[in-house]
Amino acid sequence: MSWFQRIKKVRLWPKAFYFALAAISLIGFLDLAFPPPLAKANQISQVVLDHRGQPLRAFPLEDGRWRLKADLDIVDPAFIDALLAYEDERFYQHIGVDFRAILRASLNLVKAGEIVSGGSTITMQTARLLEPKQRTFGAKIQQAIRALQLESRLSKREILELYLTLAPYGGNIEGLRSASWAYLGREPNSLTPDEIALLIALPQSPEARRPDLKPESAIKARARVLRRLVEKDVIAEDRALEAMQTAAPKRRDFPAFAWQATEEARRRAPHMQPDIYTFLDFQLQTRLETMARDVVEELDDRAQMSAIVVDIRTRNVLASVGSARRDRAGGWLDLTNRYRSPGSTLKPFIYAMAFDEGLAAPSTHISDLPKRFKSYQPENFDRTFRGDVTIAQALQHSLNVPAVHALEAIGPSRFAASLAFAGAAPRLPNRADSDAGLALALGGVGLTVRDLAVLYAALGGDGIAHSLNWIEGESASAVSEGQTRFLTSQASRKVLEILKSAPMPDGRMPTVLTRDAPQIAFKTGTSYGFRDAWAAGVSNGLAIVVWVGRADGAPRSGATGREVALPILFDAFDIATLTLRRSNGGLNVGEEMTGVDPFTLANFERDKQPPEILFPPDNSEIWQDKKDRGFTLSARGDGELTWYAQGQKILANRFGDSIWTPTEEGFYLLEVVDKSGLSSASTVRITQHAQ
Incomplete structure (x- = not known):
């Protein structure tokens, strides 16, 4: 090589370097100017x-x-x-981009004269799902470029x-989780x-292989996948043959429990957060919903x-039933949040504030006789008067005149302000003189079940008021910022002792009382007018609150809180105690803050x-081939089992x-209880097939 040629070659290196640098810069600029369309990835079902x-x-x-x-x-x-x-x-x-797979697919195409295998990677398929094109x-070239962009931005x-979020599974079903819930009923x-093979086969031709509409095509496609997996030693041949005999699944409903409570959780969660974790307990929630449906069937x-259970x-909030049935008037409303x-x-709370002010004590005597408070003259519910009674007796029998007398001493406006300070602001009548009056003592304001x-909960929590927590991320403890001293601990405990001794309705008491609870x-x-029973x-x-009434506020003649709502409250405590005791290993839900003894099992033995x-x-699924088909329940335990x-109790034959x-x-919750009160539970799903 001559001296001139060597000089010329050396001078070419800067040009090549600058050309490569310019090319890389151009590619980088185009990548930034035309990024992959990832917005669809954030459009997720919650x-x-x-x-x-x-x-x-x-x-x-x-x-x-549905895109989970x-x-x-x-x-x-x-x-x-x-x-x-x-x-x-x-x-x-x-x-x-898998160049080896592309080469293999090209050779197979030349040899067979038709497409035998594709060269698209999962990353390329993801790019196509993000940006569908013919x-x-x-x-294909554009998908390859987008695939390179995705690989530079995202981890494997x-x-x-x-990909598993966007893959199509037929109809309005997108993503693996959506398909699993739609066709299998679970995560x-x-x-x-057979399920693995079907969920792999569907995205390749989702409409032609929908198991709910074209089961034969779904079964054939599933069989092809199974044979391929056998060839690749992923699935044993005998298991694949067995899987090929399984019928195609039907379309199922997505989970739809706690209808109104989940709406509330969604409202409180960050926008488009995919998974929202609440404090609700699935078993308690579903059992209360079942109870509510059964209750209203016996009413008009x-x-x-509506009902709410609070730790x-x-x-x-451990459970919240916004309405008993959505097929009834007002069923779509969340009646826990209606005034x-x-x-x-x-x-x-009137008497508790009187205790705190030193105006009265449980044994203080008060007159239950006709009395006019300016223009307001209250009467007792039964239109009779009992003369001289103690504060404890007045509260236990819910006498009206003593309550109004106590409220007058406290001051209705001050009482209303205290409720608002505790986080339960009453809605006053919409009129010019809307200051709180003495009618406040008898319900002359608007409050919600949540209020x-x-x-x-404050009454049971030593007088500390705190807002209700629905989802993770909200304050998880009453002893935290946001707490309010509503009542003193002494006043709260005195009122609780009085209420514990209130007369029970004839022939009814909570079942838990029979177990030394x-x-x-x-x-x-x-x-007024029997519009609301509490x-x-x-x-x-x-703390549990129950409301019964009509969504439109119309009267229900004779429907009192004592006769209608109190039995439901007792049932709710039975359900909550049994359900939460099992889920918490026999322990109480939370530390008792009221001085009330925690729940204990009868005949407790450490090794029992x-x-x-x-x-x-x-967590099993049972096929009920006939609607009247019964199943024999079986358990191993000490003595007689219920x-x-x-x-609902199942009677033995x-x-x-x-x-x-x-x-x-x-879904059903089955529970078995032995003679000592110890229990176990099983959640099962019943699937019925038409004959």
Whole structure:
């Protein structure tokens, strides 16, 4: 090489360097100017879950599509292994485009004269889902470029989760989790070979293989996937053959429990947060919903009810029933958040404030005789007067004149301000003289079920008021910022002791009392014209409020809080005590802050074990081939065992067997209790197939 040629070659290096630098800069500029359209990845269906992660309700997108965000932590690893073996074996090795797979697909095309295998990676398929285009060569090139962009921005895990979020599964179903709920009725955390193969086959041709509309095509496609997985040693041949015999699944409903409570949780959560964890307890919520439906069936056809259960220590909402039935008037409303006249349910707080002011004590005598307070002359509910009574007797029998007399001494405006300060601001009549008056003592204002829950939780929490917590992220403890000293501890405890000794309705007391549980400190209320029937109570670390009435506020003749709402309150405490005792390992819900003895089991023995359920096992799915088909429940335990389905006792037949006959499809809570009060539970799903 001559000297001149060497100089010329050296001078070419800066040009090549600058050319490469310019090319890289151009690519970088184009990448920034035209980023991959990731906005779709944030358009996710929201799922509201209970405190253990059990889904309560899923919400579709505005266009009606179900697109649940995928999470590899709740996906069966066997599915991921099978998916990658079938779709993209080198997913973790390539850069978004697998040139080896493209070469192999091209050679197969030349040899066979038709497409035998594709060269698209999961990253390229994700790019196509983000930016759908007709399948042309140009579109393939664009997908490859987008795949490279995705690989530069996201981790492999994020790309795989994005693919499993957007993959189509037929109709309005998008994503693995959506498909698993739509076709299998559960999360994809534990899948059988037939389910794995079906969920891999569907995205390839979702409309032609929909198992609910075209089961034959779905079964054939599933079989092809299974044979391929056998070839790749992912699934054993005998298991694949067995999986091929399984019928195609039907379309199922998405979870739809706690209808109004999940709306409230969604309102409180950050915008478009995919999974919203609440403090609700799935088993308690579903059992209360079942009880509410049964209750209103025995009332007139326009009656509704609502109820709320609060953990006093944390102020977490453990269950909230906004309405009993959505097929009745007002059923779509959240009646826990509608202002109603609280009747006599505020009387305990009037007397508690009187105790705090040193105006009275439980043994203080007060007159229950006709009395006019300026232009206001109250009467007792039974229109009789009892003369000289103690404050304790006046509260236990819900006498009106003494309560108004006590409120006059405190000052109605001051009392109303105290309620507002505690977080339960009363809605005053909409008129010019809207200052709180003495009618406040008898329910002459508007409060909600939630407001009363705040007040009664404060009564059970040593007088500390705190807002209710619905979702994780809100304050999880009553002893935190935001707490308010509403009543003194001494006044709260005095009122609770009085309410615990209130007379029970004839022939009715909570079942938990028969198991040496503490009494319930309860108060009932009935609004003017029998429009609202109330019962509120504190016991066992819980505050529960029940309302019964019509959504339109119309009267229900003779429907009092004592006769209508109080039995429901007792049932609610029974359900809550039994359910939460089991889920908390036999312990109380929270630390008792009122001096009321915590719940204890009868005949407690340290080494005693609860019954063991043999059938049906927990989290199982049972096929009921006939609607009248019964199932024999089986458990191993100490002595005689009693079974309950959704809180309803199952009577044993003459042979001593407990036969359970589900009436419809859906989730059920079965519970077995031994003679010592120890219990175990099993959640099952009933599936019915038409003959």
